[in-house]
Amino acid sequence: MTMRAISQNKSISHLKKGEVATITGYVSNEVPLKVYEMGLLPGVVFTVKQQLPFNGPICIGIEGNPNFVALRKTEADLILIESLS
C-alpha cells in the first residue's frame, strides 16, 4: 500500500484555532505508530481546538470522536493536510 501523493506542503501546524482540515498524507515514513493508532489517517476531517503559546502542543478534535487528541508541533509538522475552512 502506498501513501497518498504529497500534493502540497501544508501540515497541521500551519492551521489556526478553529480551522477545519482533512489529512492528505505524511512527510516521512518515520511518523510514530501512535499517529495512525489515534486515527489520524488520510481522509479524516478534524478541527483545531487550541494551541498553547510558545509553540506548545496542539489540541485537535477528530470528527465523530468526542475525545480530543493532543500532539506536539514536531508531530503536527509530519502530518500533511488540506484546509477545508
Added chain:
Amino acid sequence: MTELKIALVGNPNVGKSTLFNKLTGLRQKAGNYPGVTIEKKTGNFTHQGIKYHLIDLPGAYGIHPSSVDEEVVYQVLVDETNPNHPDLVVVVGDPFNLKRAVLLYQQIREMGLPAIFVANMLDEAERAGVAIDVGKLEKALSTKVILTDARSNKGIEALKDALQFEPTTYTASFPIPDEYSSAIQQVKERTGERNDYLAWLYLSQKHNRHLDPAVSAEISTIREAHHINYHRLQVQETMARHTMLDTHFTNVVKDPAKKRENFTERLDKLLIHSFWGYIIFFALLLLIFQAIYSWSGPFMDAIDSAFAWLAASASGWFPPGPINGLLTDGIIAGIGGIVIFIPQIAMLFIFISLMEESGYMSRVVYLMDRWLKPFGLSGKSAVPLMSGAACAIPAVMSARTIENDKERLITILVTPFMTCSARLPIYIVIIGLVIPQDRFLGLELQGLVLFGMYALGVLAALGSAWVLKQLMKTNYKSFLIMEMPTYKYPVIRNVLLNVWDKTMGFVVGAGKIILAISVILWVLGSFGVSERFNNAEELVRVENPGISDEAFDNEVQSQKLEYSLLGTLGRFIEPAIEPLGYDWKMGIGLIASFAAREVFVSTMATVYSLGGTDDELTIRERMASEINPNTGRPSYNFASGISLLLFYAFAMQCMSTIAIVRKETNSWRWTVIQLAFMTGFAYFAALLAYQFLK
C-alpha cells in the same frame, strides 16, 4: 471446579477499570508482572459454577507496543507459557471509537486467541444518539458482542454469561503483503510457528522477549537480509486495517455526528486556556499541598498518640530488659513510623485518582509538555514529578506510561529530588532550630525557608534532567500524541480502590524496610563490645562521684550509646562528615536514615537519650542544647543546620527508592549512578554551605 483465565484488553479511556472493578468487586489484588513493575490487577469471581480469574491488562491501541506498559499486553498474549496467558480475551471498546477497538480485536483473534467483544459506555453513547447494530457487529467479528455500561451496572450479568462462549473459527482480515512472504516463511521455519500472523508479529516487533535469544537474533538477521524495517511493518498493518474497517464497517455504528458542543468542550475552554489553564492547575497544586499537610494533621496526631499509648502499655507486658526494649523501641516505634505516613499518602492518591478518573490528568500533561520538554522530559513526566512530592516510590512507578525510553529514564532518575513527605519532618525540626521566628515582607521566615526547600527540590530535578539530556543519547524520537478523553464524574469506587491499593503498597513495601531498620538500629544501639559499654554503670559511678540519680541514668544511657555498635559506627564516619559540620551522633542519624529519611528524627531522639519522638518540643529543646564536642558550638547552629537541610534535599537517603529504581530501570548501572550522583552532590552542597557559613 474449572478455572478460566480471562484477560481484559482494551483502548485507554473506555472504562475498562470500572468494568474490572464491577466484575471482581473487592476480590482483587494488585501485583507486578514477572520482571517488570508494571502494575498488574487480578481478581476472582465465580459465575454459574465456573471460577474466573480476571487479569486487567494495561490499555493499548493495538498489539504493537510503543511503551513499557503496552509491551506487557503483547508479552502476555503472545507467550503461551506466560503465567497470565488467558483462555479467553475480552476486548473492550467504546461506541465512539469502535473501529479502534475492533482493530485490536482482529489482531488478537489472528494471533489465534479466542475473544469476545464488549462495547462499554452505553449510556454516554445513547445520550449522543450513537447506536450499535449488535447483530451486524457479531457477524462481522464472528463472536459474541455485549453492550455494557459499567458505571450503571448495565450488561454486567450478560457479560458474565458470555464468558463461557466459545468463538468459532476466524478468518484473517489482514492479508500479509506478498512482498514479505519469503521472510515470513523463514521466520516460520526458524521458530516452528505455524500461524502466519504470529510470524508477521515476530518480524514486526523490536523485542520478542518470550523467544529464545538465539531465535530472536535469527529473526533480526532475517529482517536485515530482507531490508525490513519493523516500524514500517507496524504502520503498514495499522493503515491497512483502518482502510478495510472504513470500507466494510459502515453500517454497524449509527452516529448522527451532529455537532456536539458538549460539556467537555466548554470546560476545556477554561481548563486548557493558555493563561487560565495554568492558573487553575497551580491553584489546584496549592490546594493539594494544603490538604496533604493540614488535613492529614489530625489523623497523624491521632496515630502518633495511639502508638505512644501502645508503646507505653506494651512496656508493662514484659519486665524491663532487652525484649521489652525490642518491642517498644524497636517494633512498635518502627510500625508507628510507617503508619504515620498513611494519611498523607492516602490524601495524595485521592487527588491523583480523582484527576485521572475525571480526565483532568491528560490536560495536565498537555499544559506541562512545552515546559518540561527543554529539560529532556515529557508532559507525561508531570505526573511522576508531582507524585514525587508525596513519595518517590509510587512516583517512579507512574513513569511507566512515558513511551520514550530516554524521557522515561530521565524522569525516574530525577524524581527522587522532589521534596517527598519523608523529608518534611527533618525540614520542620531543623528549620525550627536554626531559622529565627522573624517575618520577612510580612511572611513568616520559617515558612519561606520551607517553601524554598520545595523550590530547591524542583530546581535540582529540572537541573539534573537538563544535564542528563545533554549526556544521554537516544535512538528514539521523542513524541507526544495523547488522547484527551471527555470529562467524566469520577467513579468513587474506583478512586477508593486505587487509594487502598497504593496505600497498602506503601505500607507493605516501604514498611518492611523501615521496620527492619528500626529493629537493626535497636540491636546496634543496645549492644556493644567495649568495656565502657558493658561496664557503663560502674565507670560512670566512679568518674562522677556524688551524681544525682536522674543525671546518673542519663549519663549511663548516653555513654552506652557512644560505645555501642551504633556509636562506634557513628564515630567511624565522623572524619568524613566533620567538614559538613556534623558530629558522630548526627553521623548515626545519617547512617540510619540511609534506609529512609524519616528515620533521622526518631534516631536523633534515641541518640540524645530521649527514648521517643512523642514529645516534639522536648526533642527540639534537647537538640537545641546539644553541643558539638569538636567545635564547642551548638550542634544545630545556622551553618550546620543549613548544611543538613541541603544534605537531605539532595541525598538519595531512601533504600526503597533505590530498590524501585533498580526494578523500573532494570539496570544496576543507572541505579548506582543515581545514588552516587545524588549523594555526591548532597555532600558537596552541604560542604560548601557549611564552610561558607561557619
